[in-house]
Amino acid sequence: MQKKVLIAGESWMSYTTHVKGFDSFYTSVYEEGVGPIRTAIEQAGYQVDYIPNHHAPEKFPFTMEELKEYSCVILSDIGSNTLLLAPDTFSKSIRKPNRCQLIKDYVEQGGSFLMVGGYMSFTGVDAKTRYGQTPIKDVLPVECLDIDDRAEHPEGVVPVIVKEHEAIKGLPKEWPHFLGYNKTKATAQGEVLVTIDGDPFIAVGEFGKGKSAVFTSDCAPHWGPPEFVNWEYYNELWKGILDYLTK
Template sequence: MKKVLIAGESWVSQTTHIKGFDSFSTVVYEEGVEYIRKAIEKAGYVVEFIPNHLAPVQFPSSIAELNTYSCVILSDIGSNTLLLSPETFSKSIKTPNRCELLKEYVYQGGGFMMIGGYMSFSGIDAKARYGFTPVKDILPVECLKIDDRAEHPEGISPIIVKEHEVFRGIPEEWPQFLGYNKTKPIPQGEVIATIDGDPFIAVGEFGKGKSAVFTSDCAPHWGPPAFVNWEFYDILWANLMDYLTK
């Protein structure tokens, strides 16, 4: 049975409550992986999930480890989380460049997908920085060098622009999204759906492997309830996994 690794899709929020003279803080840990995880598992794949706070230690640090997966998905996890392991950041010890390993993994035949979010592609304040890492060489789009968020609180609809197996059983009319990461098309990639004229879903082949991007969110907030509860939500992710792991 094929295994899929999802990294990211978690966050910790700290709130300060001020009550007159006094104040106190509360902290909550949350995950957004449940929707896509269930969809991929429903399609017959085994899913392993590494949340953001564990990724610096637990994300694979060798090709051998990566090769145990048929596809690796990065969703809302910045490049620093992969690059700056505790050994390197705190102890100045050399460690493998896991962005370079992802590139090698795809060129050797692995499947890879990046999903949008505040810490995907270039990200908020350009902090995700994937355009400055080897991951850029396996993306079927080009990252911007600035904050790439396109916020659309009014809602915006994607448009299918090319027939592709990813859209098998998917209608032309989609739910609206509340934002996405702006990217640029490149010759090595094929844009098969757009949003406001920018890439929404793009695919490409790199070496022996395949890559895809979904530039909005697989969960709230950019992916609103109308999307995550869409009757074709599960089919979409199943089709993407089937394409990437053939």
């Protein structure tokens, strides 16, 4: 029987104003960045359910029973407010479960969790994402900063393996470059396996009966450039992390 994985996030909408002399007009577009990581995980033998950002406020699981259908939950570029402020709570002042607390409890009861980096991961752009101020901080193998945590590297920066581990078994020493990442701090509760510019890049940890991991850059552009997405080891990277977490 296939193990099921839930991915939430990795989508966005853009609304653009075009000015042409006296006149202006507007265009809008909806885009997803989940394709590469979703394909990699499916090719590794997992069944993937995907919830884009605009559906997550209502459709991300509210109960432990729903979460336990999954062997792993992945949050990628989705802010904590999207999970905390369900429409009924924000618009109608109705109490709903704290889904950040739910993820923490899910891990401690034996589930697995992966946070992938981006402008709306960890602490995030303008410190708006703020997972370090939620219960999820207790099941992360790194510590989130209290400020905007983006480490922008337009010149490119290359990850370095610092510890052998089954989650990254078979990956080469030479990696493609990245254009940025979320800066975090190592903790005693986690193992840093790969660093980037001296900061955690891939880290893992065990919490209660479950496991969690972080990948502190994008799984796709813009921080994850085509050189990474098209890397011959891209699929193997995600397979190794998921196999370790759900073992």
